[in-house]
Amino acid sequence: MFTTLLVIATTALAAVLGAVVGFGLGHLAVRPTLRRLRTELADAARQLTHDPLTGLLNRTGLRAVHTTIAASGDPQPIIVILIDLDHFKQVNDTYSHDAGDDLLTQTADRLGRLAATYGGSVARLSGDEFAAILPVRHHGITDIADRFTTAIAEPVHIDTDHGPTTVTVTASLGIAVADSTEPLEDVALHRADIAMYHAKRHGGDRHVLQLPGMTMPDREHRRGPRLRDLHRDQRGSAA
Template sequence: MSLPLIMIATTLVAFTLGGLTTWPLIRQLQHRLTDAIWQLEHDPLTGLLNRAGLLTAHTTLTTADDAGPIMAVLIDLDDFKPVNDTHGHDRGNDVLAQIGERIHDIATLHGGIAARLSGDEYAALLPVRTTDPARIGEIFVTLISQPVQLGADREPVTVTASVGLALVEATDPLQEVALRRADIAMYHAKHHGRNRHCSYEPGMAMPAAEHHRGPRLRDRGQLNSKATA
């Protein structure tokens, strides 16, 4: 074999061996990148989307060629603190995870997506397949209030939720319109007794301040902006 051919063959062998060596590293880096992206957009406790993931999903949902009106659902568990105080945070997390599964199942059944926004607050975005949001609200309220099993040696835990619903256009911003209207409706559900749902109506305003539980959803972005300014 001539010297040029030997040099070419040696180069090819070295390149092939190098590729075989680096390929596992490339695949490992790809897996790490995929995991990192997943963690950025998902809640680690429930596996649901987080706020950032919900925003991304909303963009995908509303920019599709067949995008139509959507139903924004905001779900806040009623008086969840006693669950942690009585059963401990680990069991409380179990309850949050199981409630998250129920919300995910309902959203998926109706062609939508679910998210855990914070603590005991969840959200869902559903394509509008009915002009009667009350039926969807009743499903959420009823299934969430079913007892949660925490093990054969423990009594089941029952929690309820206040659910706000808002019908919005695909072009409406998620935070400033869809979730804000659902937030207002949710507080009306709390104001009228909890363990119920309420649908947003034009002109509906937030109930009196004493009924609020901390900063409202529509205010949190402003608070975060001030904190990072």
């Protein structure tokens, strides 16, 4: 009887050990596949939230940042800056689209570093348009806007078909202060958009703070509909 029980126990133990060893070997075998899948998923997630040219966040990524801020605790004021480069089309027309992409990439690097110094995030929305979200802290809004305007206006060295050259572009900035729980695009960005168009209307190379009662300039002072304008119109929101 004792021998029978011993055989049964030994057989059961062997089966368990075999299962454990088999699972371990199987797990080791699939590790490379799991790592590859994790890498592919991370790459796919990044592609969904980042701009492929500049590496900055895209519109989806900016929404995710805003959602995180809104859900992080009590409502808090945030600074939203809409940045539109002045006369960027001239760079494309004069030096080629590749040179224009070079300019956008270098400008994006400056904006990303500057936003990070204030604990904020910046995204490329489309074309030559960027947006930043910053927390309201002890920094003055005017000082922040001045630093963004100055950083963009610094000369940029680009490669062209005729060799290296230096170009300088400016930007029109619209600034709005909103509550973190307010909708990003239909409130915060829309307010900043109105202010940005006022900066454009007055010649560019400046920043304008959105004030209560400020309305969008007449369409004759606007460049025409952009992708973001069309998307907002299709949702039925005010332009």
